[in-house]
Amino acid sequence: MASALQLQGVQGNYLCVSVRRGLHHCKPQIGFAAFGAPVCARRVWGNRVAFNVTTCKASTTSDVIEKSVTENRVVSIEGETSFTCVMKFGGSSVASAERMKEVATLILSFPEERPIVVLSAMGKTTNKLLLAGEKAVSCGVTNVSSIEELCFIKDLHLRTVDQLGVDGSVIAKHLEELEQLLKGIAMMKELTKRTQDYLVSFGECMSTRIFAAYLNKIGVKARQYDAFEIGFITTDDFTNADILEATYPAVAKRLHGDWLSDPAIAIVTGFLGKAQKSCAVTTLGRGGSDLTATAIGKALGLPEIQVWKDVDGVLTCDPNIYPKAEPVPYLTFDEAAELAYFGAQVLHPQSMRPARESDIPVRVKNSYNPKAPGTLITKARDMSKAVLTSIVLKRNVTMLDIVSTRMLGQYGFLAKVFSIFEELGISVDVVATSEVSVSLTLDPSKLWSRELIQQELDHVVEELEKIAVVNLLQNRSIISLIGNVQRSSLILEKAFRVLRTLGITVQMISQGASKVNISLVVNDSEAEQCVRALHLAFFESELSELEMDYKNGNGSVHELSLGDT
Numbered sequence: 001m002a003s004a005l006q007l008q009g010v011q012g013n014y015l016c017v018s019v020r021r022g023l024h025h026c027k028p029q030i031g032f033a034a035f036g037a038p039v040c041a042r043r044v045w046g047n048r049v050a051f052n053v054t055t056c057k058a059s060t061t062s063d064v065i066e067k068s069v070t071e072n073r074v075v076s077i078e079g080e081t082s083f084t085c086v087m088k089f090g091g092s093s094v095a096s097a098e099r100m101k102e103v104a105t106l107i108l109s110f111p112e113e114r115p116i117v118v119l120s121a122m123g124k125t126t127n128k129l130l131l132a133g134e135k136a137v138s139c140g141v142t143n144v145s146s147i148e149e150l151c152f153i154k155d156l157h158l159r160t161v162d163q164l165g166v167d168g169s170v171i172a173k174h175l176e177e178l179e180q181l182l183k184g185i186a187m188m189k190e191l192t193k194r195t196q197d198y199l200v201s202f203g204e205c206m207s208t209r210i211f212a213a214y215l216n217k218i219g220v221k222a223r224q225y226d227a228f229e230i231g232f233i234t235t236d237d238f239t240n241a242d243i244l245e246a247t248y249p250a251v252a253k254r255l256h257g258d259w260l261s262d263p264a265i266a267i268v269t270g271f272l273g274k275a276q277k278s279c280a281v282t283t284l285g286r287g288g289s290d291l292t293a294t295a296i297g298k299a300l301g302l303p304e305i306q307v308w309k310d311v312d313g314v315l316t317c318d319p320n321i322y323p324k325a326e327p328v329p330y331l332t333f334d335e336a337a338e339l340a341y342f343g344a345q346v347l348h349p350q351s352m353r354p355a356r357e358s359d360i361p362v363r364v365k366n367s368y369n370p371k372a373p374g375t376l377i378t379k380a381r382d383m384s385k386a387v388l389t390s391i392v393l394k395r396n397v398t399m400l401d402i403v404s405t406r407m408l409g410q411y412g413f414l415a416k417v418f419s420i421f422e423e424l425g426i427s428v429d430v431v432a433t434s435e436v437s438v439s440l441t442l443d444p445s446k447l448w449s450r451e452l453i454q455q456e457l458d459h460v461v462e463e464l465e466k467i468a469v470v471n472l473l474q475n476r477s478i479i480s481l482i483g484n485v486q487r488s489s490l491i492l493e494k495a496f497r498v499l500r501t502l503g504i505t506v507q508m509i510s511q512g513a514s515k516v517n518i519s520l521v522v523n524d525s526e527a528e529q530c531v532r533a534l535h536l537a538f539f540e541s542e543l544s545e546l547e548m549d550y551k552n553g554n555g556s557v558h559e560l561s562l563g564d565t
């Protein structure tokens with residue numbers, strides 16, 4: 001019974017709690033009565049309740065706090081007069097002075113919100129910083145000042161400051177330090193992952209300073225924060241760090257405390273953290289600002305997390321592969337996580353975790369088209385009519401066919417295979433097994449952190465060959481069909497009809513335990529064509545379009561009857 005309540009914190013006269021495990025369907029007092037506390041509900045939103053603690057006995061309140069703490073619940077501070085939502089704007093949304101002005105207008109168009117704003121670096125700044133770092137390794141100290149990417153970054157940020165009419169001093173020190181850092185790299189002729197993280201952090205540090213200065217200039221009180229200074233504690237895995245639990249109470253305390261003493265919109269650097277052991281700046285993996293936003297949402301127990309992009313939400317496939325991709329109105333956390341993990345660039349693979357843990361809805365919106373409804377991501381949705389939600393492509397995957405050299409029925413074969421991957425620290429994506437063989441795919445970049453170099457692959461094969469016959473197949477793609485796997489027969493029937501018509505051989509198929517994903521492995525060279533044809537079959541019901549597309553193809557177009565889509 002006690003586990004029905006999650007303490008959120010005390011603010012002023014209010015004690016805010018999340019009511020969990022179904023109790024939110026009951027009156028909040030019932031949940032609270034689990035602690036025997038005679039209190040009256042002040043305000044209810046979602047599954048959260050704010051109680052006026054001045055109307056209940058102080059000793060009762062501290063009992064609740066103590067009990068929650070000793071039961072090891074997350075204690076975070078939330079208050080009804082503090083922030084109301086987190087809004088994350090990606091690089092494309094803040095790529096120029098013009099875009100920053102539009103984002104400011106957009107934020108101010110929600111006067112009822114008191115947002116925490118998470119920003120990425122401007123435009124392609126992170127890529128440029130990475131390139132500048134690479135060039136610095138070999139260009140020599142005297143040539144650093146003329147590295148093309150450094151000049152571009154300086155020019156972009158100084159121009160933006162100028163066009164927004166804010167004081168250049170907000171970024172002057174950072175630009176100077178950035179050049180010094182690149183000179184240091186040139187001198188050392190080496191760019192470690194740790195230095196690389198420090199290097200790319202300049203992007204978010206500058207975009208947030210410029211934007212906060214602009215808001216203040218137009219009379220909107222804003223305060224800039226570097227995530228690594230306000231409690232974002234991560235592992236020491238530079239370039240792909242993981243947020244640690246200690247982050248949530250620390251971030252909530254800092255942001256909430258500052259609001260209480262001096263209310264201002266918070267402008268926080270996305271993507272960055274502070275390593276627990278070394279205390280150096282870390283990054284959360286490419287696209288990591290989404291994760292910063294959901295972590296802040298969880299820390300403060302906010303009612304909604306908004307992620308603003310340059311597309312009308314999560315789409316039915318990558319619009320760069322197929323421009324007719326359509327927005328998906330609703331997704332579950334599981335679907336969104338799977339989609340992100342299997343390569344949809346639109347969301348960071350880990351970003352759904354904090355939102356799911358705290359059951360906070362995530363809205364993906366378009367900052368270029370704010371009226372579009374976007375995608376709402378929640379714990380559950382009506383799946384009764386859902387078949388396929390989205391098609392995702394992950395390219396440049398390596399596949400391994402591993403056949404045991406032992407007799408049928410040997411136990412421990414799979415365990416041995418996977419222990420080899422564990423020892424070598426290599427992530428496996430998709431797996432299909434029979435009694436004596438296993439086919440699997442390897443993540444080409446270990447969650448975007450580094451390339452699986454040939455040397456490593458050779459080493460894997462060498463190890464596996466001690467127990468099996470191994471066939472290594474490169475240049476493969478995983479096509480993930482994200483949707484209602486309860487209807488897998490329908491999805492597979494339709495998908496295989498499309499692929500047969502195209503003359504494509506599927507080299508592996510796997511249905512994940514998550515129940516939202518069916519993965520097919522094909523050759524890289526065939527993958528985009530497959531995605532387009534599958535999109536046509538699943539999301540565009542006009543048979544005439546199919547006929548137009550396939551009339552010159554190998555198979556019979558009339559076989560591609562769409563059935564119920």
Ligand SMILES: Nc1ncnc2c1ncn2[C@@H]1O[C@H](COP(=O)(O)OP(=O)(O)O)[C@@H](O)[C@H]1O
Binds near residue numbers: 090093287309310390
């Ligand atoms: N399924 C998908 N839905 C939406 N966008 C996708 C999808 N797959 C790939 N993308 C790409 O992701 C981009 C948005 O993600 P990202 O560049 O990280 O945005 P931001 O920088 O604004 O955070 C889109 O412009 C689009 O090209």
Ligand SMILES: N[C@@H](CC(=O)OP(=O)(O)O)C(=O)O
Binds near residue numbers: 089270
């Ligand atoms: N700037 C970082 C972090 C990020 O989240 O960027 P974006 O929101 O533009 O994908 C990157 O490029 O990876």
